[in-house]
Amino acid sequence: MDLDTFRALLTDEGQAVLAAVHDPDPAAWPATPTALRRDHPAELVAAAVEQARLRREAAAKFGADAQRMYFTRDGLDRASHREVAEYKLGRVLDEMGVVFLDVFPLGVGADALVLGWSHAVTAVDGDPLNVAVTAANAAALDAQATIWIEQQDLTAYEPWGEAVFVDVAGPGAPEGGRGPQDPVPSLTWALDTVRGVGAGAVRLGPDVPYGSVPEGCGADEAEWISWEGEVQEVVLWWYGEANPAVRVPRRATLLPGGATLTGRGLPAPAVRPPGRYLYEVDAAVVGAGLVAEVAEEVGGGVLDAAVPACVTSDEAHATPFATAYEITEVLPYDPAAPGAGGLAVRQHGCAAEAAELGRHATPGGDGADTAFLTRVAGEPTLLLVRPAG
Structure with missing residues (x-):
């Protein structure tokens, strides 16, 4: 969708x-797309159909507000989940002590609009379509009084706020310099910009292992945030010089619920054979490199050093940072074995073996149990489990 088509949509x-x-069932539409195109431009009809589809998809992130908002495909994919954005707003309120914020680039304006609930926000993007979509969403959500939206090449923009929030979570973020048409700023530019202001955040994509966070970037904290077990984003935080918040190098936060785990500098967990219980560690904890903290909490170790998501223990412990299962049987990997038939198989570290298992497994069982296909001391192994407790 181009800018002119989006303006026509308004x-x-x-x-x-x-x-x-609007109705998700095309049979309920007052006219077919073919009929609509007889009375309206084809580009407008196509944009409306796409917008209605994106709104239905966006409900998973934005709830009922999605039906009033506007989206592009890339903007929706990049947008923070509403509860993640609200969580980040809470951190800004509690830990930064700032009022005036700069936010860029925008996408559909998800973070900028939420930050605007309590702060004066200047929202900047070099893409005129992103600017138009954000402005439309500010109007739809009645946020015009708290957010100022500008179209400007980010490399030429001089931040004026007390904190800066830069989003480099989009696909294909360039590592070097950028031009006005690049979809997201480079990480180097983002880090330099936030460091120059001294407070704010850099939002990265979800697939960032802790070892790849730039050494010496100067961030007070790197935080992995998950929603219902799936990492949504990684945020590098700068609290600002006047803030007394405790600096922690790594944090994992699990939403909904808000359980948070910080690093204590523990050594890597020991590798051990399967015990009575298996703990599937939340992806945010794995991403942040904090599995050792969970292993210590449950009195266990990992099944394989290369598969940190699977912690095992002889003890039952309730922890918000992992899902606990009781191991009922340990089987060597055999894709043709009937023991896997009818089971829901979850894999960690055995993607190729899981695909092979799926081709060969035969129907069977009552589906009550789950099988984990993982590595035990380097060997593919099938663990039959049931929920602990």
Whole structure:
């Protein structure tokens, strides 16, 4: 969708077409797309159909507000989950002590609009479509009074806020310099910008292992945030010189719920054979390199040094940072063995073996148990488990 088509979508004609395709069941539409194209431009009809589809998809991130908002495909993919954005706002309120913020680039403006709930926000992007979508969302959510939106090449923008929030979570973020048409700023530029202001955050994508966070970047903290067990993003935080917040190098936060785990500098957990219990560690904890803290909490070790998500112990412990299972049987990997038939198989460190198992497993069992296909001392192994307790 280009800028002109998006602007047309905001007109009375565009709103009428969007309303016509709002229902998720095309059979309920007052006219087929073919009929709509007889009375309206084809590009407008296609944009409305796509917008309605994106709104339905966006409900998983934005709830009921999604039906009033506007999205692009890339913008929705990049946008923070609403509860993740609210969590980050809470950290800003509690730990930075700032009022005026700069946020860029925008996508659909998800973080900028939430930060605008309590702060004066200048939202900047070099892409005119992103600026238009963010402005439309600010109007839809009645946020115009707290957010100032500018179109400007980010490399030429001079931050004026007390804290800066830079999003480099988009795909293909360049590592070197960037031009006005690049979708996201480079990490180097983002780090330099936030360090120059002294407070704020750099938002990275979800697939960032702790070892790849830039050494010496100057961040007070690197935080991995998951939603229902899936890492949503990694955030590098600078609290600001006036803030007394305790600096921790790594943090994992699990949403919903808000359980948070910080590093204590523990050595790598010991490798040991399967015990009575298996703990599937949350992905944020794994990403942050904090499995040793969970292993210590449950009195266990890992099944294989290369598979940190699987901790085993002889003891039952309740922990918000892992899902506990009782191991009922330990089987050597055999894709043709009937023992895996009918079981829900979760794999850690054995993707190729899991695909082979899926091709050969035969139906069977009552589906009550789960099988973990993982590595035990380097060897693919099938662990049959049931929920602990």
